[in-house]
Amino acid sequence: MAAKCSFPAKPFHVSTPSSIHIRERVGWFALKAKPAHLRLSNGFKARAGLNARLNEIEIPRQWYNLIADLSVKPPPPLHPKTFEPVKPEDLSPLFPYELIKQEATNDKFIDIPPEVLDIYSLWRPTPLIRAKRLEKVLNTPARIYYKYEGVSPAGSHKPNTAVPQVFYNAQEGVKNVVTETGAGQWGSSLAFACSLFDLGCEVWQVRASYDQKPYRRLMMETWGAKVHPSPSNITEAGSKILQMDPSSPGSLGIAISEAVEIAAANSDTKYCLGSVLNHVLMHQTVIGEECLRQMEAIGETPDVIIGCTGGGSNFAGLSFPFIREKLNGKISPLIRAVEPAACPSLTKGVYAYDYGDTAGMTPLMKMHTLGHDFIPDPIHAGGLRYHGMAPLISHVYELGFMEAIAIPQTECFQGAIQFARSEGLIPAPEPTHAIAATIREALHCRETGEEKVILMAMCGHGHFDLASYENFLHGKMIDLSFEEQKVQASLAKVPQVMT
Numbered sequence: 082m083a084a085k086c087s088f089p090a091k092p093f094h095v096s097t098p099s100s101i102h103i104r105e106r107v108g109w110f111a112l113k114a115k116p117a118h119l120r121l122s123n124g125f126k127a128r129a130g131l132n133a134r135l136n137e138i139e140i141p142r143q144w145y146n147l148i149a150d151l152s153v154k155p156p157p158p159l160h161p162k163t164f165e166p167v168k169p170e171d172l173s174p175l176f177p178y179e180l181i182k183q184e185a186t187n188d189k190f191i192d193i194p195p196e197v198l199d200i201y202s203l204w205r206p207t208p209l210i211r212a213k214r215l216e217k218v219l220n221t222p223a224r225i226y227y228k229y230e231g232v233s234p235a236g237s238h239k240p241n242t243a244v245p246q247v248f249y250n251a252q253e254g255v256k257n258v259v260t261e262t263g264a265g266q267w268g269s270s271l272a273f274a275c276s277l278f279d280l281g282c283e284v285w286q287v288r289a290s291y292d293q294k295p296y297r298r299l300m301m302e303t304w305g306a307k308v309h310p311s312p313s314n315i316t317e318a319g320s321k322i323l324q325m326d327p328s329s330p331g332s333l334g335i336a337i338s339e340a341v342e343i344a345a346a347n348s349d350t351k352y353c354l355g356s357v358l359n360h361v362l363m364h365q366t367v368i369g370e371e372c373l374r375q376m377e378a379i380g381e382t383p384d385v386i387i388g389c390t391g392g393g394s395n396f397a398g399l400s401f402p403f404i405r406e407k408l409n410g411k412i413s414p415l416i417r418a419v420e421p422a423a424c425p426s427l428t429k430g431v432y433a434y435d436y437g438d439t440a441g442m443t444p445l446m447k448m449h450t451l452g453h454d455f456i457p458d459p460i461h462a463g464g465l466r467y468h469g470m471a472p473l474i475s476h477v478y479e480l481g482f483m484e485a486i487a488i489p490q491t492e493c494f495q496g497a498i499q500f501a502r503s504e505g506l507i508p509a510p511e512p513t514h515a516i517a518a519t520i521r522e523a524l525h526c527r528e529t530g531e532e533k534v535i536l537m538a539m540c541g542h543g544h545f546d547l548a549s550y551e552n553f554l555h556g557k558m559i560d561l562s563f564e565e566q567k568v569q570a571s572l573a574k575v576p577q578v579m580t
């Protein structure tokens with residue numbers, strides 16, 4: 082076990098004590114409704130509407146750990162060589178002590194450190210918005226709300242976990258962190274967090290995305306990170322892939338192998354993962370805790386909660402606190418995950434122990450998987466390309482607490498265009514899946530006349546993903562038929578683990 086070290090010499094960029102900072106903050110909107118109405122010289126009076134009420138919500142002070150409330154616990158991760166349950170010391174070359182502890186904890190709530198709250202307050206609380214104009218376009222009696230995480234500096238929910246991960250690494254004296262990134266959202270979030278705590282940051286970006294998305298790379302570089310295309314010749318894992326296929330487009334699984342290899346070989350360097358793991362899902366529950374309070378403040382109760390799933394973190398972040406209330410018998414929403422038809426781990430994968438990466442260096446996790454060397458077709462534009470699903474989401478799905486559907490990408494982008502032309506925001510390719518499923522549900526309500534309350538996770542904006550929009554708008558986007566053969570070949574390589 083890595084010894085708990087003292088704080089690094091450089092001070093944190095903490096400007097004010099967080100409690101003061103947070104109480105004074107009014108949130109995303111510029112006008113504060115209380116205590117006095119702002120009187121402008123033109124006679125305009127700021128009115129306390131829906132959004133003003135939502136701004137009086139404080140940032141939650143604790144993350145929520147769903148595992149504490151499950152009577153059947155998820156199966157443990159296994160060592161990749163011995164197939165024995167992983168011990169904390171097996172993970173210490175990769176993660177700081179506090180995160181290893183959080184990964185395995187049964188505590189129901191974990192306090193968010195003041196330093197992290199202070200940074201959260203740069204963009205939190207995030208807005209909960211009623212999509213009235215979309216409702217009108219769809220002519221639906223349903224009420225649609227979306228929780229928008231695109232207001233963070235990196236443009237998605239990912240900084241919610243990047244900031245605490247970097248904070249704990251800094252606290253334990255780590256000097257550098259390494260990671261993989263696909264679309265670039267996670268790499269830029271980690272680069273942002275490292276810039277706040279003065280840590281070095283190196284990112285292996287999936288080759289296809291490195292070539293197609295120069296602006297995400299430039300964001301990472303602006304925040305001070307070093308970016309390599311993956312597969313790279315820097316690592317053994319990457320060199321092996323390049324020997325077999327010099328023009329490999331790369332995959333998240335390959336990029337994870339590369340970053341893990343570097344972290345394992347350097348004592349001052351740790352690895353960060355942007356999704357899938359328990360502690361990541363837990364950090365994201367700040368979204369759902371905040372949203373519970375926001376819905377309460379406006380007197381609404383969701384009937385359906387919809388989110389997209391890649392590794393599962395934004396979906397878990399919004400839905401887990403609502404699942405807790407459901408387990409307590411307070412509410413009874415349907416909880417629906419939406420995945421791409423081109424990478425359908427929950428709906429078409431097997432529930433089995435599999436590696437988190439392509440080279441088989443990570444622990445084996447019991448999860449819904451398409452096989453650790455599954456590579457989705459590069460023409461799939463919608464993100465959400467990871468071969469597996471978070472073990473905790475997979476477990477919750479097996480327990481029957483949620484459902485899952487897969488939607489093809491052209492329907493997702495049709496939904497995104499409808500959303501952009503009514504609500505204004507241009508969604509990232511990933512939440513277009515949630516939007517398409519929300520539109521399906523709202524149209525169903527139009528048929529039945531039900532006035533359902535639909536709550537959707539709108540986890541990021543698409544300002545750096547406009548190439549996907551170009552494909553769609555110019556008729557160049559096609560739906561891939563699900564590649565049954567490719568998946569069968571990849572599933573054949575899932576290790577046989579007796580449990």
Ligand SMILES: *Cc1c(COP(=O)(O)O)cnc(C)c1O
Nearest residue numbers: 266356391392393394395511541
């Ligand atoms: C990374 C990312 C996802 C997929 O990851 P999850 O862990 O499933 O949330 C979805 N949407 C956006 C905007 C992302 O950046």
